[in-house]
Amino acid sequence: MNDKNEYIAYEYKATIKTESESFRNALNAFCDYSERILDLSFEEHDKAEIILAAQQELLPGAYKIVPNNKNVKIYASNEEGINNALATMLQIMQKSDNGVFIPKVKIFDYPDSIYRGMMVDLAREWHEFEYLINFVDMCYFYKLSVLHLHFTDDQSYTLPSDVYPKLPTVNRHYTKEQINELVEYAHKRGIELVPEIDIPGHCQQFQKAYPSLFGFGGIIHQHEDSFVALEEIFAELCEMFKYSKYIHIGGDEAAIQQWTQCKKCRDYADTKGIDSTISDKSLLSEQMLAHFVTRIANVVFENDKKPIAWEGFAKEVNDMVPKEIIIMSWENYYQLTPDLIDAGFKIINCSWDPMYVITPIRKWPIKDVFEWDIYSWKPVHPQSPYINTGGIKIEHSDNVLGGQLLAWNRHIEEHFENAEDGIKEEMLLLLERIPALSENTWNNEKVRTFDEFIIDAEVLQDRFKPILRISE
Missing domain, CATH: 3.20.20.80 (Glycosidases)
Incomplete structure (x- = not known):
């Protein structure tokens, strides 16, 4: 939301891919929950607009969500981090006629307690x-x-x-x-x-x-x-x-x-x-x-x-x-x-x-x-x-x-x-x-x-x- 209480978001196609096979289970779980919670089916695609990527500099459990007008990249160094990121996505994204809305905000977050x-x-x-x-x-x-x-x-x-x-x-x-x-x-x-x-x-x-x-x-x-x-x-x-x-x-x-x-x-x-x-x-x-x-x-x-x-x-x-x-x-x-x-x-x-x-x-x-x-x-x-x-x-x-x-x-x-x-x-x-x-x-x-x-x-x-x- 902006100062006028308006929802400001990018719209993406409901397509997804992972650049790291270690995130395969996380991707599948996210797709399962998206369908059950939002009635939204994601398709895996080489030119997907939602991309999971490994970034080893991040602490275990930490993640980044970086949207732009072409795609949204989601970064983590391990499975814990990517699952945390995708849970956040389930909380903030909205179903649209053509796919999904994701707020125009970069997120960097990590847990204090293990x-x-x-x-x-x-x-x-x-x-x-x-x-x-x-x-x-x-x-x-x-x-x-x-x-x-x-x-x-x-x-x-x-x-x-x-x-x-x-x-x-x-x-x-x-x-x-x-x-x-x-x-x-x-x-x-x-x-x-x-x-x-x-x-x-x-x-x-x-x-x-x-x-x-x-x-x-x-x-x-x-x-x-x-x-x-x-x-x-x-x-x-x-x-x-x-x-x-x-x-x-x-x-x-x-x-x-x-x-x-x-x-x-x-x-x-x-x-x-x-x-x-x-x-x-x-x-x-x-x-x-x-x-x-x-x-x-x-x-x-x-x-x-x-x-x-x-x-x-x-x-x-x-x-x-x-x-x-x-x-x-x-x-x-x-x-x-x-x-x-x-x-x-x-x-x-x-x-x-x-x-x-x-x-x-x-x-x-x-x-x-x-x-x-x-x-x-x-x-x-x-x-x-x-x-x-x-x-x-x-x-x-x-x-x-x-x-x-x-x-x-x-x-x-x-x-x-x-x-x-x-x-x-x-x-x-x-x-x-x-x-x-x-x-x-x-x-x-x-x-x-x-x-x-x-x-x-x-x-x-x-x-x-x-x-x-x-x-x-």
Whole structure:
């Protein structure tokens, strides 16, 4: 728009080409979305007017869009950058009678944060496979880099498994074919999938399927046989998600004190250099948790991937946990964010307030999400030292990789007669908040007011929403 609120644009034929074969998947994804979102079909052509080109001087994730009266050239140094550019194109271009209008403006842009994520709980409430595809679409359109999928919890184990075939919950798990389809779909759109198997707590499905192996009482028992089994399960997960850079191993909200009351667990700890006879049983349980997290993380490292864990272990055992494990700081109860950073961990901001969406009972206004930034946390746990203080804001740190919006759905069944209505509500709540999450992880400093932001956010939502299942 110019000062007179007029849309000033070049008009191009709906033709496209790439000068770099490494951008082939990105081109195909863009053409797919153009047809679904704008009802606009692009044709590949040697004399195309929209041209994708590599420019190695650009930082990873960065891009340039340079229009003139003959063509528009789109530059990036890698697939992440070209996908970011093409997502921007889907947001700014308009269908015309002869092709497409593109604003007469040069764009150079890049993300401040490498981790711009959305998490969805798939275990507490079943999501049909089509929703997973839509979650990838949401990440692509809003230039998020990561889709974190919480596949397991007490309610269900939604992954397939050949190594432990009784683990997948009957009639409530995805097939190998579906997982492979999801993996390829996300990869071709440049979205990083972060699959999560949440242990040692949240493990009732493990214990129902293999009680003699994984124990009882809501926490996986520590002994050599259980660890060998878990190593096989995580190796299978790494293979299933072959393109994933990160694997989430859980690590929070576990009744770790039970390990100190289990002779087999204590005997195992002794073999690993942990003195199970110490009088401080709280410290003993934390040391055993540190060992658990480390041993599972090592499986991920051995598969050339990076482990992520929830904030869950205490400061007193930081020296036992590899600093290469990325920590999601969410509550500032198990351990404070400054202590994690001081210990050398890289972290992801998953602040309960305002980044959690618990359909339908708990969510924060969109403005609160917009006002949040990756250096701010507002806990809700009554025992957090920051409760009722307005939270904590830390100094800028390279150890903060970004932030994430998180959807949990354990209350859907009790509030909706039809669970799918609850899933649609969850998707709508995410869709309303994703633009603010994207804005605040793309730009670590505010670049506009909420009133300016919300106008664009609502326009983009109207453009994108029709391709989602919630529009049916």
